[in-house]
Amino acid sequence: MELRAYIVRRLLLIIPVLFGVTLLIFGLLQLFSPVERAALYVTDPKQFANIAEVIEKYGLDQPVWVQYGHWITEIFQGNLGWSKVVSQPVTSAMLNFLPATLELAIFATPLIIFGGIFLGSKAAAHKDKAIDHATRLGAIVGWSLPTFWLGLMLLMVFYGLFSGLFPPERLSTEMNIVVHSEAFTQYTKLHIIDAILNGNGRVLLDSLRHLVLPVITLTVVNLAFIMRLMRSSMLEALGKGYILTARAKGLDENTVVSKHARRNALIPVLTVSGYIFAGLVNGVVITETIFNYKGLGWWAWQSAVNLDISGVLGFALFNGVLFVFTNLVVDLLYARIDPRVRLGGKVT
Amino acid sequence: MNELLIIRNLTVKFYTYDGVVQALDNLDLDIKQEETFGLVGETGCGKTLTALSILRLISPPGRIESGSICFNIDDGDEPIDLLAIGEEEIRAIRGSKISMIFQEPSSALNPVYTIGDQVSEVILLHRRQELVNKAIETITALLAGRNSLVNILANPMRLAERSLYQKIAQNPHSLWPRIVGRIPIMRRLLQRLKDEAKKMAISMLKEVEIPDSERVAQQYPHQLSGGMEQRAVIAMALACSPSFLIADEPTTSLDVTIQDQILELLRRLKSERESSVLYITHDLGVAAQICDRIGVMYAGSLCEIARVDDLYANPLHPYTKALLAAVPKPGEEPHAIGGTVPDPLNLPSGCRFHPRCSRAIGMCREHVPPMHELASGHFIACHNYQGETGGSSC
Ligand SMILES: Nc1ncnc2c1ncn2[C@@H]1O[C@H](COP(=O)(O)OP(=O)(O)OP(=O)(O)O)[C@@H](O)[C@H]1O
Ligand code: SF4
Ligand SMILES: [Mg+2]
Numbered sequence: 001m002e003l004r005a006y007i008v009r010r011l012l013l014i015i016p017v018l019f020g021v022t023l024l025i026f027g028l029l030q031l032f033s034p035v036e037r038a039a040l041y042v043t044d045p046k047q048f049a050n051i052a053e054v055i056e057k058y059g060l061d062q063p064v065w066v067q068y069g070h071w072i073t074e075i076f077q078g079n080l081g082w083s084k085v086v087s088q089p090v091t092s093a094m095l096n097f098l099p100a101t102l103e104l105a106i107f108a109t110p111l112i113i114f115g116g117i118f119l120g121s122k123a124a125a126h127k128d129k130a131i132d133h134a135t136r137l138g139a140i141v142g143w144s145l146p147t148f149w150l151g152l153m154l155l156m157v158f159y160g161l162f163s164g165l166f167p168p169e170r171l172s173t174e175m176n177i178v179v180h181s182e183a184f185t186q187y188t189k190l191h192i193i194d195a196i197l198n199g200n201g202r203v204l205l206d207s208l209r210h211l212v213l214p215v216i217t218l219t220v221v222n223l224a225f226i227m228r229l230m231r232s233s234m235l236e237a238l239g240k241g242y243i244l245t246a247r248a249k250g251l252d253e254n255t256v257v258s259k260h261a262r263r264n265a266l267i268p269v270l271t272v273s274g275y276i277f278a279g280l281v282n283g284v285v286i287t288e289t290i291f292n293y294k295g296l297g298w299w300a301w302q303s304a305v306n307l308d309i310s311g312v313l314g315f316a317l318f319n320g321v322l323f324v325f326t327n328l329v330v331d332l333l334y335a336r337i338d339p340r341v342r343l344g345g346k347v348t
Numbered sequence: 349m350n351e352l353l354i355i356r357n358l359t360v361k362f363y364t365y366d367g368v369v370q371a372l373d374n375l376d377l378d379i380k381q382e383e384t385f386g387l388v389g390e391t392g393c394g395k396t397l398t399a400l401s402i403l404r405l406i407s408p409p410g411r412i413e414s415g416s417i418c419f420n421i422d423d424g425d426e427p428i429d430l431l432a433i434g435e436e437e438i439r440a441i442r443g444s445k446i447s448m449i450f451q452e453p454s455s456a457l458n459p460v461y462t463i464g465d466q467v468s469e470v471i472l473l474h475r476r477q478e479l480v481n482k483a484i485e486t487i488t489a490l491l492a493g494r495n496s497l498v499n500i501l502a503n504p505m506r507l508a509e510r511s512l513y514q515k516i517a518q519n520p521h522s523l524w525p526r527i528v529g530r531i532p533i534m535r536r537l538l539q540r541l542k543d544e545a546k547k548m549a550i551s552m553l554k555e556v557e558i559p560d561s562e563r564v565a566q567q568y569p570h571q572l573s574g575g576m577e578q579r580a581v582i583a584m585a586l587a588c589s590p591s592f593l594i595a596d597e598p599t600t601s602l603d604v605t606i607q608d609q610i611l612e613l614l615r616r617l618k619s620e621r622e623s624s625v626l627y628i629t630h631d632l633g634v635a636a637q638i639c640d641r642i643g644v645m646y647a648g649s650l651c652e653i654a655r656v657d658d659l660y661a662n663p664l665h666p667y668t669k670a671l672l673a674a675v676p677k678p679g680e681e682p683h684a685i686g687g688t689v690p691d692p693l694n695l696p697s698g699c700r701f702h703p704r705c706s707r708a709i710g711m712c713r714e715h716v717p718p719m720h721e722l723a724s725g726h727f728i729a730c731h732n733y734q735g736e737t738g739g740s741s742c
Binding site: 128240241242244245246247248249250251252260263264337338339340343 | 403405408439440441442443444447448450452455456457458459460462469470473474568570571581584
């Protein structure tokens with residue numbers, strides 16, 4: 001019951017936060033002159049001839065609050081402007097690039113989070129034993145490898161040396177044609193799921209092969225981080241009085257670790273996991289660029305270097321909203337794990 | 349009276365980066381059936397370590413180097429050496445035959461589980477057989493109920509449930525509960541055990557005088573006051589009726605009035621259950637209230653053991669005397685013990701107390717004083733206890 005009250009409270013809080021996010025992004029927009037802002041909605045260079053018309057249409061010369069009204073109404077109608085680098089509306093660019101990034105995130109996130117939690121707890125439970133040293137070494141190596149270097153090395157070995165075992169990009173040319181053919185329905189634009197729904201094993205295999213290297217690259221770097229965090233937070237939990245109590249009850253070490261320590265240790269790991277997930281969903285510029293894997297990160301980067309204002313702002317808005325909702329989920333999970341959060345009380 | 353626990357030559361060392369800490373040094377200690385033994389001494393002298401050694405809960409870098417701890421599980425049986433048995437056997441003793449109450453109730457309870465869950469956990473662990481029998485009884489009673497529609501529909505399920513419990517009852521080590529516990533829908537069959545354990549937990553909470561115990565069982569530690577938390581911890585410790593209870597400064601972190609209530613509770617429970625208690629405190633006043641015998645500890649070993657009245661009326665060891673003189677009394681200046689607690693990395697040779705002792709003589713520096721019985725039941729480890737009282741004490 002208390003949990004339900006907490007969820008309602010937490011959901012209501014979303015409204016002002018989202019409002020704040022839009023204000024912030026709208027504020028950024030105000031740094032530009034009306035003419036520059038009009039560029040947001042220009043889809044064709046010919047329109048620049050009568051830019052005044054565009055300014056008129058979107059009320060770009062009116063008082064700020066009126067403009068905010070216009071702007072937010074457009075957003076609710078799905079109009080975030082025109083992204084010139086990809087020559088399509090920002091909304092459809094997002095919808096086109098998100099699935100690619102999501103596909104990466106869907107595979108990398110569980111590997112990172114569950115792998116990190118598992119290895120981190122193991123390391124803490126066997127502190128100063130072989131497994132602890134091994135994971136620690138792995139973490140240091142993983143954490144200090146620059147993404148671009150690791151990515152290029154992987155490409156060199158698995159694409160170069162093993163002639164195309166795990167290629168870059170999202171699909172091979174041949175499969176790309178299949179995917180875009182009449183016979184193949186793109187239900188979700190997530191190739192893996194579409195391939196399964198279409199019963200097309202070759203597309204499935206091909207997209208999996210293309211996912212291997214970027215997923216490995218992302219996992220190595222981020223897993224190290226979660227693992228370190230889990231290890232230290234687990235060690236802290238294992239030093240608590242209630243662990244001694246649990247042992248004094250006669251519980252076996254497994255139960256002590258997995259029931260009494262892990263749940264408490266998860267609390268700090270949860271926040272970081274949320275941010276890692278959000279970070280993966282909003283695109284991973286370096287990884288996507290190295291593997292020429294066209295996702296959100298790739299698009300955001302293109303927009304940034306080509307001064308595609310609407311692209312960048314659209315991306316910023318997406319980012320803001322994504323983080324707000326990730327935070328929401330993290331908070332709800334917190335409440336699930338820690339009664340002190342949902343019942344209100346001191347968190348020590 | 350028989351001895352319940354006999355500790356001999358217990359030595360515990362900590363292997364730290366700075367060197368080896370000799371935390372317990374050839375400690376000898378006997379605890380009799382149904383007595384309350386008080387362990388007193390300054391902070392860091394090794395009281396908690398003594399308690400943890402009995403449960404074999406010293407964790408690295410600490411290690412039990414040598415010694416034996418003989419525990420009389422049941423009258424008549426051969427006592428077993430707790431330090432020699434296997435990991436599984438010591439786990440079966442922890443929480444059921446010997447249990448422990450810790451100093452800080454708020455950290456002794458896991459913040460993410462309800463009080464009821466934490467108390468039932470220990471019952472589920474050690475009193476399974478009883479729970480199974482109760483479950484069979486409950487189901488049998490349900491099966492014998494009126495022939496209502498609900499019963500007719502539910503009875504096949506209940507029969508299955510009962511046969512599962514009967515299997516467990518026949519063979520406590522049967523694999524059935526483990527198999528059933530892994531299958532999601534079947535897991536519900538074991539729910540009855542949890543329910544029975546919950547009932548027992550609630551009655552245990554009642555026994556430690558927690559008002560409104562049904563509600564408290566649903567609550568989390570942070571919703572209770574310190575005194576209530578400590579009662580819950582006591583309920584957890586006593587849930588399996590241990591024959592030996594270790595209480596490590598159970599009232600130190602509580603208000604004075606609550607302290608008295610907890611002491612009273614412990615005293616009552618102890619006498620009802622005929623168990624022995626090792627009561628650790630640095631408060632000599634509290635020790636006098638609750639203990640039958642007292643052992644005074646200094647730097648990892650005992651220096652004097654005596655019956656309570658004897659110790660207070662006639663302290664023999666210079667350290668005990670200093671300790672008693674340091675207790676503030678109305679109208680008198682307390683005399684703080686001179687000198688400082690020795691550096692555990694670098695303990696003095698011979699009698700550990702000699703740098704602070706006003707009666708130290710030459711041999712104190714070289715030889716560790718052996719423990720010997722001066723009068724019946726009054727033990728002391730000192731080379732030079734006579735003199736001040738003119739030897740009248742022996
Ligand atoms: N983790 C550790 N590393 C090194 N030495 C330790 C460690 N834990 C305990 N010790 C040593 O053991 C000694 C005794 O500790 P113990 O906790 O038993 O004292 P205590 O008598 O219970 O004191 P208190 O009244 O403060 O609870 C300490 O003085 C310290 O030297
Ligand atoms: S043995 Fe010596 S130093 Fe130790 S307490 Fe007795 S008199 Fe003091
Ligand atoms: Mg202590």
